[in-house]
Each structure stands twice: as structure tokens, then as C-alpha cells.
Amino acid sequence: MQQPLVIVGSGLAGYTAAREWRKLDRERALVLVTADDGSFYSKPMLSNALAGGKTPQQLASFSAEQMAAQLQAEILIRHRVLQLDIDNRTLRLRSDTGAERTLAYGQLVLALGADPVRLPLNGDAGNELLAINDLQDYKIFRQRIADAKSLLVLGAGFVGCEFANDLLLAGYQVTVADPMSAPMQRLVPPAIGQGLAQALEQAGAQWRLGWAAAAVDHHADQLRVTLRRLADGAEESLVVDRVVAAVGLRPRRELAQAAGLKTERGIVTDACLATSASGVYALGDCAEINGELLPFVMPIMHCARALAKTLCGQTTPVVFPAMPIVVKTPAYPNVVVIPPANVAGEWRSEQQDGGAKSLFIDSTGKLRGFALGGTAVGEKAGLLQTLNG
Amino acid sequence: MKKWQCLICGFVYDEAQGLPEEGLAPGTRWEDIPDDWLCPDCGVGKADFEMIEVGSAA
Numbered sequence: 001m002q003q004p005l006v007i008v009g010s011g012l013a014g015y016t017a018a019r020e021w022r023k024l025d026r027e028r029a030l031v032l033v034t035a036d037d038g039s040f041y042s043k044p045m046l047s048n049a050l051a052g053g054k055t056p057q058q059l060a061s062f063s064a065e066q067m068a069a070q071l072q073a074e075i076l077i078r079h080r081v082l083q084l085d086i087d088n089r090t091l092r093l094r095s096d097t098g099a100e101r102t103l104a105y106g107q108l109v110l111a112l113g114a115d116p117v118r119l120p121l122n123g124d125a126g127n128e129l130l131a132i133n134d135l136q137d138y139k140i141f142r143q144r145i146a147d148a149k150s151l152l153v154l155g156a157g158f159v160g161c162e163f164a165n166d167l168l169l170a171g172y173q174v175t176v177a178d179p180m181s182a183p184m185q186r187l188v189p190p191a192i193g194q195g196l197a198q199a200l201e202q203a204g205a206q207w208r209l210g211w212a213a214a215a216v217d218h219h220a221d222q223l224r225v226t227l228r229r230l231a232d233g234a235e236e237s238l239v240v241d242r243v244v245a246a247v248g249l250r251p252r253r254e255l256a257q258a259a260g261l262k263t264e265r266g267i268v269t270d271a272c273l274a275t276s277a278s279g280v281y282a283l284g285d286c287a288e289i290n291g292e293l294l295p296f297v298m299p300i301m302h303c304a305r306a307l308a309k310t311l312c313g314q315t316t317p318v319v320f321p322a323m324p325i326v327v328k329t330p331a332y333p334n335v336v337v338i339p340p341a342n343v344a345g346e347w348r349s350e351q352q353d354g355g356a357k358s359l360f361i362d363s364t365g366k367l368r369g370f371a372l373g374g375t376a377v378g379e380k381a382g383l384l385q386t387l388n389g
Numbered sequence: 390m391k392k393w394q395c396l397i398c399g400f401v402y403d404e405a406q407g408l409p410e411e412g413l414a415p416g417t418r419w420e421d422i423p424d425d426w427l428c429p430d431c432g433v434g435k436a437d438f439e440m441i442e443v444g445s446a447a
Contacts, residue, residue: 012397016433044398044431052399061396297398301432326398326430381410381429 002028003104004074005311006091008081008255009111010034010064011134012043013284013300017109018071020308030073031103033093038064038077041135044297047162048328049138051169056139076103084108084259086277107279107311110256110267114249114285114295119154123215125223129154129245132163141244148241149173152225154213156183158327160246161196165329168203175238176200177208179230184327188336191349191356192373199332199374211236216243249295251286264288271317273307283307289318292341298323322369322387324380332374337387339369352376359383393419398431 005021007014010032018030032038039060045052049059068075078096085092091103116131130141145151149172153164156178167174176183182193183200197207208227214235215226225238251266262268262276266288273281273289283303285295294300299320306318327334339345345362355374362368370383390405402408402422407415411429413422426435 042397042399048399298430298432301427301434323432324430326400328399381408385410 003089003106004029004031005107005109006031006033006103006105007109007111008033008091009113009284009286010036010038010040010067010075010077011111011113011284012297013113013286013304014109014111015040015067015071016300016304017111017283017307018073020304021311022071022073024308024312026072028106030071031105032067032071032073032075033079033081033091033103034064034075034077035080036077036134036136038067038075039135040067043134044328046132046135046138047159048166048330050166051330056135056142059138060135081255084255084261084280086259086261086280089279105279108281109307109311110275110280110282110286111284112252112255112267112282112286114251116245117248117250119213119245119247121213121216123217123226125216125218128216128218128223129243131245132159133249145172145242150240151175151242151244152177152223152238152240153244153246154178155246155248156180156185156207156209157246157248158184158187158325160244161200162328163244163246164200164205165203165331168200168205169330173206174204175206175208175240177211177213177227179210179212181209183209187325187327187338188334188371188373189347189349189358191351191358192334192336192371195351195356195373196327196329196332196334200329203331208236208238249285251288251293253286256282256286264291266293272310272315273303273318274310281307281310294320296323296325298325322384324384333377334371334373335377335380336371337369337384343368347371390416391419395428395431395433397433398428400428400430 040062041060064075064077079093083092094100116133132141153160153176156176164174164176182190183196184193211227211229214228217224227236253263256267257263267282269282303318306316309316322337324335339360343362347358349358355376357376358371360369393402407413407417
């Protein structure tokens with residue numbers, strides 16, 4: 001008997017891979033294993049659901065039962081994978097109730113996701129930091145901010161900026177701290193980051209750019225955060241109701257590592273999403289594809305479509321077109337196409353009324369990436385055509 | 390004329406406005422968009438069920 005395709009993880013990567021594969025193979029058994037309740041939800045909308053008036057329950061568009069019916073799959077909810085045995089092609093599982101079982105796979109897809117990075121802070125309230133990377137985290141976040149007025153967001157990357165903007169729109173007092181001198185500094189050139197900083201400030205945000213959190217302590221029923229300025233070591237104490245940490249993601253590698261799969265920053269795969277173990281594939285936030293981590297929605301869509309073919313015996317490398325990352329900050333919308341890591345070139349930025357445009361030009365004068373902020377976002381489609389053309 | 394929203398990323402396609410920069414003229418109805426069209430913001434497909442009707446622009 002042919003063993004099933006097993007997918008571990010019910011996030012966007014796991015479910016999208018399942019859906020694309022099921023379009024091509026209506027016959028073979030499919031088993032999904034997930035540690036949570038298996039709801040299908042929109043990950044990008046976690047950071048704009050407040051302003052959109054959506055409850056966490058509304059973000060879950062399908063239950064595990066509905067997904068199982070759509071995918072003709074067995075979905076094992078609230079099951080964790082204890083061990084992966086690549087020689088015998090089995091997984092050892094344990095359910096929340098403590099029951100253990102062994103599951104055999106014909107092919108295995110790891111869509112394990114990532115864990116939010118935990119800041120090593122001094123003080124007695126480090127466990128009060130709210131980090132949001134899935135719907136369960138988000139439910140807790142919404143409960144914890146229900147009676148809050150003031151929030152500190154640690155991290156001004158795109159997730160921190162999106163949450164800050166959403167909280168401002170919902171009427172919260174918001175401070176954002178980051179050791180960098182401009183928001184989203186790893187993603188966009190300063191011209192765009194500064195435009196975003198100004199727009200969020202006008203919307204009511206307080207910035208602590210160049211400041212890092214050093215400690216967080218309980219302060220009656222609030223939190224006292226000690227911030228340190230990198231330039232001169234000056235310290236400042238800030239009392240807020242809640243603290244959100246948005247300081248990056250760490251791909252989940254432990255299961256793969258323990259099984260002897262090759263890992264670097266993530267689970268290492270080739271262009272066909274194959275790991276170092278035969279019949280085992282990875283995609284999404286846990287995967288390092290040809291040396292790159294791509295924790296965004298659009299790469300997952302492209303990976304899932306290529307992987308579906310590969311799983312059906314038609315080995316297909318994933319080819320990424322220019323992929324825009326849309327940053328959902330309504331105060332200053334922006335969109336970026338990250339230039340390829342191995343291309344030499346420079347950012348050329350120009351300000352315009354209410355916006356900024358930065359183009360990444362390589363040494364031959366060719367456009368290889370761009371970032372648009374504010375009023376300039378309308379140029380996205382034209383620039384994408386140039387990039388893909 | 391209707392609007393359709395991407396369930397994954399929130400992108401809204403407004404039939405009245407179309408997407409001229411992608412070759413979809415104003416007034417292009419949802420059912421007339423090719424089946425291989427992808428959400429310009431996140432890349433999910435039209436043929437799946439990620440788009441929902443969000444209301445009439447009348």
C-alpha cells in the first residue's frame with residue numbers, strides 16, 4: 001500500500017501546499033499534523049484586524065473539519081511531532097491528551113513555521129512580553145490589550161510598524177522603540193523609513209529610535225520598561241500597560257536537526273524544496289531555500305505550486321518572480337521588492353509630495369529592486385513589469 | 390459592479406475601477422478575469438476560494 005503524503009504544520013505554508021498538491025492528486029491519502037486547532041486563517045491580517053474591526057474568531061475562515069473535507073485529508077489536531085525517523089520514514093506523535101502513535105509517510109513536508117525571537121531582558125516581567133506569530137498568540141494579545149490604553153512596541157521592522165499603525169487606529173497610545181535609526185531599516189532604504197516614521201508620528205506614535213530595551217519589570221498592574229540609548233548609554237524608564245515584542249523570527253529547526261537533516265539558519269533545501277533527507281521537503285518560515293529565508297506570503301504561494309508538482313513526480317524547481325512585499329501601514333503605505341542578495345548596486349531615492357521612491361540599480365544600470373512609500377505606491381505595477389520584463 | 394477581497398492579504402479588486410496597470414480595464418467583471426490571474430499583493434490564485442464579495446459599489 002502506498003504510504004500517505006504527510007504535512008506537518010497547518011499554517012499558510014502547510015495548507016497551501018496541501019491544496020496545490022490535492023489539485024494534482026485526487027487519489028493518494030493525505031495526513032496533516034498540527035499542534036494547534038487546525039483553523040485556517042489569514043496570517044497577514046493579524047496585523048490589521050483591529051482597524052478592520054475583526055475578532056480573532058473572524059480571522060479563522062475555516063475550521064479543521066472544513067479543511068479536512070475540502071482537502072480530502074485526515075487532520076490530526078493538537079498533535080506534536082516528538083521524533084522524525086528518516087530511515088524508517090515514520091513520525092512519532094503525541095496528542096494533547098498524552099496518547100502517542102507512530103505515523104508512516106511516503107513523502108513528508110515540513111511546514112513548521114518560526115518562533116518569535118525572545119529578547120534576553122533583565123527584570124521580573126520578561127514573560128509579560130506579547131509576541132504574535134499565529135492566531136493563538138493573537139487571541140492572547142487581544143485579551144491582554146482589551147483593558148489597556150498604552151502600549152510599547154519593541155521592534156520597528158515591518159511587523160512592528162504594522163501593529164503600531166493598527167493600534168493607533170484603534171485608539172491606543174503607542175510608543176515604538178528600536179535600536180536602528182529608522183523603521184524597517186533592514187527592508188527599505190532610509191528615504192522610505194523616514195517617511196513612515198513621520199507619518200506614524202503624525203498619527204500619534206512616539207518614537208524611540210536608537211533605543212534598545214534593557215529590562216522590563218512589574219509596576220503595580222503596569223510594566224516599567226528600561227530603555228537604553230545606544231549612542232551614549234543613557235537610560236529612560238517608560239511605564240506602559242502592555243509590551244509587544246516584534247523583533248524577528250527564528251525558523252523552527254529542532255525537529256529536523258534531531259533527525260539529522262541539514263540545517264543552517266533554517267531547514268536547508270535545494271531549489272526543489274528537497275531537504276537533505278530523501279522524500280522530505282520543507283517550505284515556509286522554517287525553510288532556508290538555496291540559502292535564503294523568505295518569511296512572506298508570496299514566496300509560499302510559489303513554493304507550494306512548485307512543490308505540488310515535485311511531490312507528484314514532476315521535479316520542479318521553484319522560480320521566484322519579483323515579489324512585492326506590501327507593508328500594511330495605512331498612515332504611509334509602502335511596498336518593497338528586495339533586490340537579490342548577490343547583486344551589487346545602489347539605492348537611488350527621490351522624495352515626492354507625500355511619498356518617496358527608491359530604486360535599486362545594479363552596476364549595469366538595470367533595475368533590480370524598489371521601495372515605494374506613501375503616494376508613490378501607485379507606481380508598483382509599472383515597476384514590477386520592468387523588473388519581470 | 391462589485392468588489393472582491395483577497396482572504397489572505399486583504400487586497401480589494403473593484404470591478405468599477407479595474408486594474409488598468411495590469412491590463413484589466415475599468416468595468417472588468419470578476420468572472421471575466423482569467424483563471425490564472427493572481428492576487429497582485431500576495432500571489433494567491435483566483436481559482437481557489439480566497440476571494441469573497443465584500444459589497445456593491447453601485
